[in-house]
Amino acid sequence: MLRGSPKSTRSGRSRRLVRAAQLTLIVVAAFALSGAAATAANAPQKKSKPKEVTVADFYFSPEKVTLKEGQSVKWVWAEGNTYPHDVHLKSGPKGLKNKASYSTKTTAVTDAEFEKKFTTPGTYKFICTIHPTMMHMTVIVKK
Numbered sequence: 001m002l003r004g005s006p007k008s009t010r011s012g013r014s015r016r017l018v019r020a021a022q023l024t025l026i027v028v029a030a031f032a033l034s035g036a037a038a039t040a041a042n043a044p045q046k047k048s049k050p051k052e053v054t055v056a057d058f059y060f061s062p063e064k065v066t067l068k069e070g071q072s073v074k075w076v077w078a079e080g081n082t083y084p085h086d087v088h089l090k091s092g093p094k095g096l097k098n099k100a101s102y103s104t105k106t107t108a109v110t111d112a113e114f115e116k117k118f119t120t121p122g123t124y125k126f127i128c129t130i131h132p133t134m135m136h137m138t139v140i141v142k143k
Contacts, residue, residue, distance in 0.1 A: 050074040050115055053137065055085050060126070060137040067141050069121050075104075077112040084109050085128045085135065093122020093141075102126075 050072035054061045057078070065073055075087050089102035096102075097120075104114050107130065118124070118141045128135035 048072075052076055054078050055081075055087065055112075055128070055135075057081050057083050057085075058131055058134045060128075060135055063137045065137070065139050067118055067139065069141055069143050070117065070119060071141075072115055072117045073139055074113060074115040077108050077110050079110055081109050083130070085130060087114050088127050088129045090125045090127045090132075090136075092124045093120050096120050096122070 048071050051065050051067060051074070053065060053073055053075045055075050055077045057080070060075075067073070077085065084107035086104045086107045088104070089099055092099060092102065102116055102124065104112075118139065121141045121143050124139040124141070126137050126139065
């Protein structure tokens with residue numbers, strides 16, 4: 001039994017090839033898009049640069065720093081210091097855990113750095129325990 005002329009068989013075959021090609025393109029595009037979305041979701045987040053505070057003889061500079069939750073402060077002791085200094089958390093937001101980690105363990109004159117990441121929103125008050133009336137600063141962490 002004949003299904004039709006050779007011409008109609010070729011056009012039916014052509015339509016099937018076009019549909020198969022279209023389906024292949026749709027599948028490839030969907031796969032590429034899902035891979036791009038997964039790659040963007042799994043990409044490492046860019047680490048923000050810490051805000052720098054200078055620990056100088058008898059002052060912190062700047063005296064006030066405002067951060068977003070998850071950002072850091074890096075205290076750097078000035079080269080020209082002639083007296084020892086430290087960084088000590090005097091008060092922090094309610095419910096702050098591990099308060100001791102917000103203070104240096106020792107004092108230094110120069111060549112020192114102390115970096116701390118702030119994950120709890122609120123107001124943090126810092127002093128130098130050697131010069132508490134002169135050296136004080138505030139870190140404000142916003143959500």
